[in-house]
Amino acid sequence: MKRNVFKWIGVAALVALYACGGSGQKEKKQESAFTGAAGEVKLLVLDPGHFHAGLVQKTMYKQISPDVHVFAPAGSDVQAYLAQVEGYNNRKENPTSWNEIVFTGSDFLQKMLAEKPGNVVVLAGNNQAKTEYISQSVGAGLNVLADKPMVISPQKFSELKAAFKKAEENGVLLYDIMTERYEVTTRLQKELSRLPDIFGELQKGTPDEPAVVEESVHHFYKLVSGKPVQRPAWFFDVEQQGEGLVDVGTHLVDLVQWNCFPNQALQPEDVQILKASHWSTQLTADEFEKVTGMPDFPSYLEKYMVENQLEVMANGEMTYQLKGVNVRVKVEWNYEAPEGGGDTHYSFMRGKLCDLVIRQGEEENYQPTLYVEAHADVDLGTFTGNLEKAVIQDMPITGLSLEKTGDRAWKVVIPDQYRVGHEAHFAQVTQKYLQYLVKGKLPSWEVPNMITKYYTTTEGLKKAREVE
Known part of the structure; x- marks a missing residue:
């Protein structure tokens, strides 16, 4: 497997020193289904409709299998995503080697949840369905790496909050991609x-x-x-x-x-x-x-x-x-x-x-x-x-x-x-998430802060609509 090498390799030490997840305290090693072995993480790309889904795959990762299972409705959204990944595979400098295994059909979500040919769901697409996708995925025992936002409606905030609880109960990690x-x-x-x-x-x-x-x-x-x-x-x-x-x-x-x-x-x-x-x-x-x-x-x-x-x-x-x-x-x-x-x-x-x-x-x-x-x-x-x-x-x-x-x-x-650059940050976030998978947990502050973050954004929107 070829591994893409970005200019940001020079900041590896910076990324380690500024590890977003560290609390400064030594934490007890948790049991995890992941060991860091090559190819043990198998991606499930669910209904990709935003170019951020492809940016996660702009580089290769030793820990992630090159076989990626895609579940989506047929249409221009999934075709744009596949063309983006194909472009990375065919570029002259540091080409990737992703093998996209695609299922398109009206029952794409049910198909993914029933077969579960992978263990990490990547979400970046239509945000109206994203909170439901998150809830269904963690409920099925799948880890989720989601592009922002996880929720766009004040009415659905409680559903997202419940999804975090469900993820904890099922021992899976729900995490959003905070590139900034x-x-x-x-x-x-x-x-x-x-x-x-x-x-x-x-x-x-x-x-x-x-x-x-x-x-x-x-x-x-x-x-x-x-x-x-x-x-x-x-x-x-x-x-x-x-x-x-x-x-x-x-x-x-x-x-x-x-x-x-x-x-x-x-x-x-x-x-x-x-x-x-x-x-x-x-x-x-x-x-x-x-x-x-x-x-x-x-x-x-x-x-x-x-x-x-x-x-x-x-x-x-x-x-x-x-x-x-x-x-x-x-x-x-x-x-x-x-x-x-x-x-x-x-x-x-x-x-x-x-x-x-x-x-x-x-x-x-x-x-x-x-x-x-x-x-x-x-x-x-x-x-x-x-x-x-x-x-x-x-x-x-x-x-x-x-x-x-x-x-x-x-x-x-x-x-x-x-x-x-912004695009390279997607690989940095993914690398950090892979480390969390091996640890079997996120830093203790991440989940409460994600919940607080989405409470703030949805309540802010509610306030803005009240003054119309």
Whole structure:
């Protein structure tokens, strides 16, 4: 079996040091059905309808069998997924060697659950059915690696919560793919926020001036693996894809929890939604055809049509408190990025001594960039010395440097070898999940935090709809 080698191999040490699952405490070895042996993990790809399903297979893994069983209804969704994997198999550089064994039929879910030719279900597709797929899979004793979001409806949150309990009872691992934890600037922001001499303590902020802000801008028309992504028409139906707050918002809420309260189990009771809103992005018929390949809007989208344009309720913003810390999360979808640009992420954390800010705009050449901005009342000489020592000597990444951008501001300069890109993060998440399978458990905080995360997103959506 050939194994794909990405540029991100150079960050192996970083991934290990920043292991998202570690609690810092030595845990008792659990019995597991997995040993780490070659080919013991057998994937079941269920109803793939999003290109993230294919990205899990952009590289090979020693622990995963090359034989992948696919269960899906016949149609363009599964064909797009198969073409994506075939492209990885046939590329010139580091080709993969997946063998796709495909069943298409109306009883695809029942067929998978009855035969169970694998032990790990990969879910990335229509989100309307995803919570049910999760529940059915873990109920059948199958592990699940699911693309976000696991739930898009406030009414289905209790079903997801019950699925986690069912997974525990059946001894299987239910886990979502949180790629943003692996972005190098995000990791460094988290690391610096743990240093009292640099960040101090996380501030509480106010609802009008939150101490933590996470914002994301995405685009319907974009390139994936060097090719324009063709989205299914249902992607533009919020009843099937989900609104922005419960879709991309999942990543942002996850980063808030992961950054601010690392390795701590959070509960829904720790969350108070203060305010929320949502709004639409308009698509013309020509734009819709360009991104879907369909010359006409399907009938189920007619309810979103206003003056011959499709109104997609893809955007949302909410302010909430997490353990008393005021947080703002904002998701926006545009049709297409500016020339040379792409999806962008903005992240802000206010400490007692400084702000840690990730920007990804035109000034940063649309590359995530971490800034450290000292507060006016901080002794600049002492702070500068502490910052230089922390960044240049003490970080578990070599080659970092600082570039002055203002009297009290610096940019953290990161070597290119650590900038691996969004697509490579899917392999990093998968590798981490494989480690958890061998351990036979997730870190103790992961499940309560997933439950709290989806409580936050669904309650935020509920609040946004209440004020219409």
